[in-house]
Amino acid sequence: MHEFLVFTISGLTTAGIYAISASGLTLTYVTTGVFNIAHGATGMLAAFTYWQLAVAWGWPVPLALLFCVLVAAPLFGLLLERVVMRRLAGAPESTRLVVTVAVLVVLVSAAQWLWDPSTFRRTQGLFAGRGFEAGGILVPYNDVVVLGVAAAVAGGLWLLLHVSRAGVAMRARVDDPSLAILNGARPATSARLAWMIGTSLAALAGILIAPKLTMSAIPLTLLIVNAYAAAVIGRLRSLPMTFAGALVVGLAADYAIGYVPKISYGQQYLRGVLPVIPVLVLLVALLVLRASRLRGKPALAIREITPTPTWAGTGVFAAAVAFGAVIAATTLAKADLYSSTALWGLAIVGLSMVPLVGYAGRISLCQLSFAGIGAAVVSHAGGGSNPAALLAAAAVAAIVGAVVSLPALRLSGIYLALLTGAFAVALDNWIFQLPAFTVLGDQFALFTNGTLSVERFAVGPLDTTSDRAFFLTGAALFLAAVAVVVAVRRGELGQRLIAVKESPAAAATLGMNVRLTTLAVFTLSAALAGLGGGVYASAVRSTTPDAFSFFTGLTLLLIVVVAGVSSIGSGLAAGLLLGTAAVGSATGDDSARVTATVVGLAALALAANPNGLIPSVLRPAYEPVRRSPAVLAGSVGAITALWVLTLVDAVAPNVLPLGVLLVAVAAPLVARPLAGRAAATAGTEPAGRDEGLSGPLEWLGFDAPVGRADLDAIDARLALDTARLDTGPHLASGKTVGEARVGAA
Amino acid sequence: MTPLVELRGVRARHGRVEVLHGVDLAVDAGQVLAVLGPNGAGKTTLLRVLAGLHPPSGGEVLLGGRRANGADPVDLARRGLCLIPEGRGVFPSLTVRENLWMTTHRPAGLSRAEVEERAVARFPRLGQRLRQPAGTMSGGEQQMLALARALVCEPAVLLLDELSMGLAPLVVAELYASVRAIAADDVTIVVVEQFAAAVLEVADTAAVLVEGRVAAAGPPADIAGQLSGAYLGGAPPADHRPAGTT
Structure with missing residues (x-):
């Protein structure tokens, strides 16, 4: 009984902290429509700031606390609103989510930079752990104060949102910002207030929870993320329910700490479950709560474009990749080649996000976890150079992906992101750390002693044991995956995915099976990720669960989204940035952190341009090159010449990379004026014209009536002349829709 | 007497497309102006310009004789200019x-x-x-x-946008009865409608907006006769069919 009370008190304190954090999260969501994934990271940053002030610089505790919560945090909230969040108004939900993920990555990287992770740091609870005796139990003053503060926050927020006009105006702003203006409310003021209060609450929670751990950026961030479970139980709306949720999460976590170690059976498997208890609560909450309560807000406007890749364009891309791979494989130094083999596996994992996130618009935070599963499968099934291991990896990951997607089918937006994030954290912190276990007489060890060793496969004469052979095989596998993704996008599934993304309701009323479509894309994407994980593990030969951590997965997602999540090249960008020697040697030991920071900062710009860099910058820049045979041949020729010269040792090895860089920069500069001149002589514009149309689509009919040819071209683009509806009496004649339309006219 | 609400040669554009090409309208205090017109005529843009939500690209917006181009919509709202937007203004x-x-x-x-x-x-x-x-x-x-x-x-000025949208005729009649009661309290009202029959009974003056220009303006009884032409782009037919029934 005594023990139970002790755990109850500490559980209530944890619950109080989660409640403070979750209510801040809910407040910003309710009033600005932005679900701030970086809320936990903000709290983590505040905890570090507090440590710096109170411990390192010896400020008095109350001063440091008040400074952090009432001065630094609101200012930081203002900064966030000003620099990032303001530009998210009207952005699609997926963009809003990814941008807050970027904030998280930047904050975590910044904290690791400012406070060297290898130094041991710790903060103390308030009142230095003193307390009073009640019924034979020591109740720390700290806990009493935390509970009091939580109650005050609850009451204060309720009054703010339901009684004060500022609060009602904050809620009104979410419903309809321009109507709020018409009622004399200033939406910018509401948003600023919401971010200031939300950030303060995150900071308070971060500082209060920090004594439970040693100070370390990622665990501390994840600890505060636990509060998200409480916010989900509150359906991101109801503050009382959020507080109830916080009680469930806090008590569950502390009872588990108290009682799970007492279970006599299976201790080695259960130990890892303790830190993920709140994540399991989140999973259960997402599964149990009724779907209608969990529907995300629809995007106000679609600003993303998902152009259909052509086979010709894909061919050019594939040729460029193959050419680059051959050059790299034949000229890179041995060590560099080894450290670059990881490129292709990560590129395939990045590519796996294109159908799911890019085409279907579903944010998944667990693609790298599927890759981890693929890696484990290849390690276990790949003994004796078994080539089927990669297929097995894809198949197992596909099955897991399908199972994960079953509950995900009814979720979208933030709830889906949270579900996949929870799955990733659970896998990362618990499942991947499990010791060996026995199922049906066979022994499994996912990551034996924390490391996986993997044998590279061999098929007949093709032996991929050497780095060069594996590098080229990896490139071939990546291109095969590219072909699959392009075929999907060009086929019926791709069109269904876009339809489901842009209007699930319209897709459903057209008779599409939205759930089956979603299931298919989840499965496909998990299979690709599993394959990528297998290729990655084969490349590096020995890997640890860290390579598949939740945080690395976030960085990978960001790179893909920044590059352009609907473009097949974005996967390659992820591979190049995360898996090659180039980035590592350029930035030294901090490479992962540099990459994360740069990518995070770049992602912040997504609010302005949700399409990413490839479609908006790279493709327009290189389009003239593709259209100009002379420049194209010249570029390829120059690179080939340099390559040959390098192979025969006529030039120093580092001339080639510099030459490639020079050609890459110079080719668009040369090609653009050429393309402009060609267009001037032909009297037509090179771009902005749709195939078969007499002018840009949006200007048809402005200068001249829409002609027969234009109508036919539009019909062809919409596939109206081939679409055959097989239901309904008026179509019994077998006429196509195109004919029916012409007939009616 | 200075009109309370006046537009002089107001132009407005959505991106590259100009949707109002020099609109002149005036409403005296306490009067009800009905602005009618087909889809895409620029009616809603007109109201948004008046409310300060959409900056005009030319001309002048005068409220109480004072130039109000580019005024902050929040300030206008707090000074008693009230827009109920299209759809449900809640x-x-x-x-x-x-x-x-x-x-x-x-x-x-x-x-x-x-x-x-x-x-x-x-x-x-x-x-x-x-x-x-x-x-x-x-x-x-x-x-x-x-x-x-x-x-x-x-409010001094009430701007109503498509009050009838998506509502049953009975409900529309009920709402316009309220509008009439409001007008009786000397509130200046600009009401935009496609459902001409209901609004013409309430209005003191009516204007027809077609393709961003005022095609006709005058007493409601005169306007009712010209409506079909304005909507359909041809000469007014013999029968004075209310546009709401087309």
């Missing part, structure tokens, strides 16, 4: 009571109790629904709430 997730509270910033210094009292006096049905989220009410009730919220703060 905050669906706020309760009816909280929707009404949104007006309590005004210098008039109304208390919340007074606001509720006035709203319920005008629309008794809202009294039973004060604690209900506005989004759960019927379309007509939502429009009543929007009207009520606009009225409790005693």
Whole structure:
């Protein structure tokens, strides 16, 4: 009984902290429509700031606390609103989510930079752990104060949102910002207030929870993320329910700490479950709560474009990749080649996000976890150079992906992101750390002693044991995956995915099976990720669960989204940035952190341009090159010449990379004026014209009536002349829709 | 006498497309102006320009004789210019009571109790629904709430956009009866409608907007005769069919 009370008190304190954090999260969501994934990271940053002030610089505790919560945090909230969040108004939900993920990555990287992770740091609870005796139990003053503060926050927020006009105006702003203006409310003021209060609450929670751990950026961030479970139980709306949720999460976590170690059976498997208890609560909450309560807000406007890749364009891309791979494989130094083999596996994992996130618009935070599963499968099934291991990896990951997607089918937006994030954290912190276990007489060890060793496969004469052979095989596998993704996008599934993304309701009323479509894309994407994980593990030969951590997965997602999540090249960008020697040697030991920071900062710009860099910058820049045979041949020729010269040792090895860089920069500069001149002589514009149309689509009919040819071209683009509806009496004649339309006219 | 609301040669564009090509209109204090016209004529843009939500690209907007181009919509709202936008002008997730509270910033210094009292006096049905989220009410009730919220703060100018949209004719008649009552209290009203029959009964003057230009303006009875032509782009037919029935 005594023990139970002790755990109850500490559980209530944890619950109080989660409640403070979750209510801040809910407040910003309710009033600005932005679900701030970086809320936990903000709290983590505040905890570090507090440590710096109170411990390192010896400020008095109350001063440091008040400074952090009432001065630094609101200012930081203002900064966030000003620099990032303001530009998210009207952005699609997926963009809003990814941008807050970027904030998280930047904050975590910044904290690791400012406070060297290898130094041991710790903060103390308030009142230095003193307390009073009640019924034979020591109740720390700290806990009493935390509970009091939580109650005050609850009451204060309720009054703010339901009684004060500022609060009602904050809620009104979410419903309809321009109507709020018409009622004399200033939406910018509401948003600023919401971010200031939300950030303060995150900071308070971060500082209060920090004594439970040693100070370390990622665990501390994840600890505060636990509060998200409480916010989900509150359906991101109801503050009382959020507080109830916080009680469930806090008590569950502390009872588990108290009682799970007492279970006599299976201790080695259960130990890892303790830190993920709140994540399991989140999973259960997402599964149990009724779907209608969990529907995300629809995007106000679609600003993303998902152009259909052509086979010709894909061919050019594939040729460029193959050419680059051959050059790299034949000229890179041995060590560099080894450290670059990881490129292709990560590129395939990045590519796996294109159908799911890019085409279907579903944010998944667990693609790298599927890759981890693929890696484990290849390690276990790949003994004796078994080539089927990669297929097995894809198949197992596909099955897991399908199972994960079953509950995900009814979720979208933030709830889906949270579900996949929870799955990733659970896998990362618990499942991947499990010791060996026995199922049906066979022994499994996912990551034996924390490391996986993997044998590279061999098929007949093709032996991929050497780095060069594996590098080229990896490139071939990546291109095969590219072909699959392009075929999907060009086929019926791709069109269904876009339809489901842009209007699930319209897709459903057209008779599409939205759930089956979603299931298919989840499965496909998990299979690709599993394959990528297998290729990655084969490349590096020995890997640890860290390579598949939740945080690395976030960085990978960001790179893909920044590059352009609907473009097949974005996967390659992820591979190049995360898996090659180039980035590592350029930035030294901090490479992962540099990459994360740069990518995070770049992602912040997504609010302005949700399409990413490839479609908006790279493709327009290189389009003239593709259209100009002379420049194209010249570029390829120059690179080939340099390559040959390098192979025969006529030039120093580092001339080639510099030459490639020079050609890459110079080719668009040369090609653009050429393309402009060609267009001037032909009297037509090179771009902005749709195939078969007499002018840009949006200007048809402005200068001249829409002609027969234009109508036919539009019909062809919409596939109206081939679409055959097989239901309904008026179509019994077998006429196509195109004919029916012409007939009616 | 200076008109309370006046537009002189107002132009407005959406991106590259100009949608208002020099609109001249004037409403005296206490009058009701009905602006009619087919889809895409620029009616809603006209109201948004008046309310300060859309900056005009040319011409002048005068309120009470003073130039109001580019005025902050929040300031205009606080000075008694009230727009009920197209669709339902309510905050669906706020309760009816909280929707009404949104007006309590005004210098008039109304208390919340007074606001509720006035709203319920005008629309008794809202009294039973004060604690209900506005989004759960019927379309007509939502429009009543929007009207009520606009009225409790005693606006000088009320801009109504497509009050009838998506509502049953009976409900539309009921809403326009309220508009007539409001007009009787000397509120200047600019009302934009496609459902001409209902609004012409209420209006003091009417104007027909076609493709961003005022095609006709004058007493409602005269305008009613020209409507079909304006909507269909041809000569007015012999029978004076109200446009709402086409």
